[in-house]
Amino acid sequence: MVVQFPPAGGDESRPTRRRARSADGGAARGRSPEGDTLAPVTYLPGARPSAEAQEALARVRAVQESDEQDSGRATVARGANGRDRATTRANNVAIHQLARRGMSRWELEQVLAKREVDELTAAAELDRLESVGLVDDAALAVSVVYAMHARKGAGRTAIEMELRRRHLDDDVIAEAMAELDDDDELERATDLATTRARQLRAQPYEVAARRLNAYLARKGYDGDVVRAAVRTALSDHPRDSQGGHGRGRDGVRFR
Structure with a gap:
């Protein structure tokens, strides 16, 4: 009676190939069929993965790293899109208010706060509007002085009270009042x-x-x-x- 033994390493190679095919096929994208991230493969002491298994695992790890990078970029993009939306909203609110009447920086800041625009976004928008001349406290002060004095017949006391009510700086008020x-x-x-x-x-x-x-x-x-x-x-x-x-x-x- 002749007893034949399987070739050395044969039992190991078949499961290894099955693992390799599974890693290369069903989990080649670094995720299980259910969509969960695959846990790292750990070999028992003394066991050495075959060349096919090593190559498949390398591909899986590469896909996982790519997924992580894509996820990070998506998070950054979502953050940027959120900031863009906040900036656009702040601009829309500010332009709508300025189209109705001239406003001081302080007045516009109060409007943005009431519309729940965060402080950093509001400050950036106000700086931008000042840089293009849409918010100009000095010009507003002169306009108020002219309108109240020439058209409404208001005196110095009433004009100065109005300028202070609109929270204009003392220097701006003094310069505008000098026009009288x-x-x-x-x-x-x-x-x-x-x-x-x-x-x-x-x-x-x-x-x-x-x-x-x-x-x-x-x-x-x-x-x-x-x-x-x-x-x-x-x-x-x-x-x-x-x-x-x-x-x-x-x-x-x-x-």
């Missing part, structure tokens, strides 16, 4: 008082003077300007409605 000339301010106050005095012709002098003083004070003119303007505006106003020149019906002289 004292003579121009007195002339503007006198024009306003004269126009309003025509509506008060039927009122006694003291009543007309009191109302004009209050009117100009609300406009933001200081005391000296108000007194001078009222005096000029009422220069031809009868001293009382009865023509008594300073006396009321009871003969009391007004001061």
Whole structure:
């Protein structure tokens, strides 16, 4: 009776080839059929993988490393896309607000914060808008001074209060206020008082003077300007409605 033994290493080579085919086929992409990442192969002490197995494992590891790199790039891309979306949103909000009216940097910053734009993105967008001249606190201050003084007849006090309300810097406010000339301010106050005095012709002098003083004070003119303007505006106003020149019906002289 002749007993034949399998060739040495035969039992080892067949499982090895099966492992190699599995690594090269079903898991060549570095993942199991269920989609999980393959665990690294560990050989028992003394066991040596065949050349085919070593080559297959090398291919699997290369695929796994490529997948990890792709995953890292995808994460970076998602982060970049998120930043791009935040920047675009900040720009859209800012441009929409600036199209409605001029705004200081502080005012626009408050709007972006209310719209939940993060601080870093908002600061970058505000810097960009300043660099292209769409946000310009100095120009805004001059525009406010002109609009309030020339068109609305406001005085220094009211104009300065408005500039501070909009959180403009002290230097910017001072430079813009320097555009106002004292003579121009007195002339503007006198024009306003004269126009309003025509509506008060039927009122006694003291009543007309009191109302004009209050009117100009609300406009933001200081005391000296108000007194001078009222005096000029009422220069031809009868001293009382009865023509008594300073006396009321009871003969009391007004001061």
